[in-house]
Amino acid sequence: MKLNKNHKILIVGLGLLGGSYARALTKHGYSVSAITRDQSSIDYALEQGMIQKGAAFVDEALCAEADIVIFALYPHVFVEWIRENQRYLKAGAILTDVTGVKSCVVEQIHGMLxxxxxxxxxxxxxxxxxxxxxxxDDSIFRGANYVVTPTSVNTPDAIELCEDLGWKLGFARVSRLSPxxxxEIIAFVSQLTHCIAISLMTCQPTEQPLEDYTGDSFRDLTRIARMNDEMWSELFLLNxxxxxxxxxxxxxxxxxxxxLLREGxxxxxxxxxxxSTARRALFDKKI
Amino acid sequence: MKLNKNHKILIVGLGLLGGSYARALTKHGYSVSAITRDQSSIDYALEQGMIQKGAAFVDEALCAEADIVIFALYPHVFVEWIRENQRYLKAGAILTDVTGVKSCVVEQIHGMLxxxxxxxxxxxxxxxxxxxxxxxDDSIFRGANYVVTPTSVNTPDAIELCEDLGWKLGFARVSRLSPxxxxEIIAFVSQLTHCIAISLMTCQPTEQPLEDYTGDSFRDLTRIARMNDEMWSELFLLNxxxxxxxxxxxxxxxxxxxxLLREGxxxxxxxxxxxSTARRALFDKKI
Incomplete structure (x- = not known):
């Protein structure tokens, strides 16, 4: 099953990612609504034409009409939301998420859905x-990777729909992995790199103001040191x-x-x- | 003393940095010549209008007329060049370099100049x-830092000239440090970050093709993993x-x-x- 223009899409959680999904899907002519905590986010998204409808509360009508529900929430908020509000969702709806850790979330959701x-x-x-x-900003999807993590309970239809969503959003590559x-991979490519950036930034190697003497390499390695501590501490601990x-x-x-260095x-x-030089060539973004 | 249009500038070593210096200085109307190993580099620079004159050998006339000589060579090549060719340079000429490590190079050069x-x-x-x-590409200097490392043997005139060169090249910040x-600082902000990038790239965390599942954080942290092993191994060992x-x-x-993670x-x-988030804000490039 592919995404089609008759599908009503509901995004729950209108932050950076939820908002970028909304922009991309609305541009492609899909019908997108949103539920999020802050009225100001809904107002902004409506003004920008990113969504057609929205509510800063769990709007039963929006829930009841959605064919596809995308959750862009912190992991524990997502799990709580399902526990409390899944009763409002339409029978047959397909749910997906953007969560950065999978095993524990997938298990919890499947356990109660x-x-x-x-x-x-x-x-x-x-x-x-x-x-x-x-x-x-939906341009963040350009050249990027999108990973679907199905389990044995998933139907081929839902998997196909979710992969199609990845392509429609504009990702360069859509793949499948088990949760x-x-x-395991995310711990290496994403969480470890954040740990490194944090540690580089909290080290105190000298009394000098490092920012006056730094080059692009240090800036690159610490770009992600500016982070949402609430979200990342949760992701680290869940994995x-x-x-x-x-x-x-x-x-x-x-x-x-x-x-090797010590031994000269x-x-x-x-x-x-x-x-390292040879392997790095594999990682260039293909835009 | 400031750089002026009557100064004849000679660049020794026309690679990425030497070439970027040549572009910047020629654009500002300075008279720039170059000596480098490969004739093809000289040909390219002449065609591009980056230099006025050039030679793929130690051209005595170019050496004899230069008021300012900029060395953009590997550290050991720079030291050898001075040992063998300083006799051709004009009395009173001011020499500077781009070398990424300072103490050992400065000491060796001062010891024989x-x-x-x-x-x-x-x-x-x-x-x-x-x-x-x-x-x-001289745009690499925009927003970047330039550090002068004088010692007690340097004159105020030469220090001022060298700092002025940094400003004329287009650097955002020019500062002074002892070698x-x-x-010490470069070991942290530049060499350590390269060590991290190499190690991330040579790790084998999984059998899966990591490049299919990576995000920007991993790409950022490993951009510099693609490196000139001859130059960097020399810089590492010298520091x-x-x-x-x-x-x-x-x-x-x-x-x-x-x-902290293990303890939850x-x-x-x-x-x-x-x-880390608070400190990172200091490092944004001011362009």
Missing amino acids: RSDLEFIAAHPMAGRERSGVENS EEHD KDALLEQMSLFQDELSKLKI NREGLRDMMRK | RSDLEFIAAHPMAGRERSGVENS EEHD KDALLEQMSLFQDELSKLKI NREGLRDMMRK
């Missing part, structure tokens, strides 16, 4: 260091074991480099650099 | 992950002690974060994230 609803989890791997609907594989494992893996690798092993250093 | 020449060291903190004169302070120290400092900080200390994690 009404049998006439289907939840198919997804992770749009795009973001910004600023949050809020005012910073939403567990997703969490604690995988993240601890990836941190150890990275620490071991950095220690290898340190030993120039060929060993160059070898690591050449390997 | 003719007494009628003056070397004032500088580090333009700008670069690109691609090398060569064809990739040169030792410079090397080994400072770099080892900064690696340890970072490893300790990352371990602190890991302990959410407030501790949020505290580090808030500190």
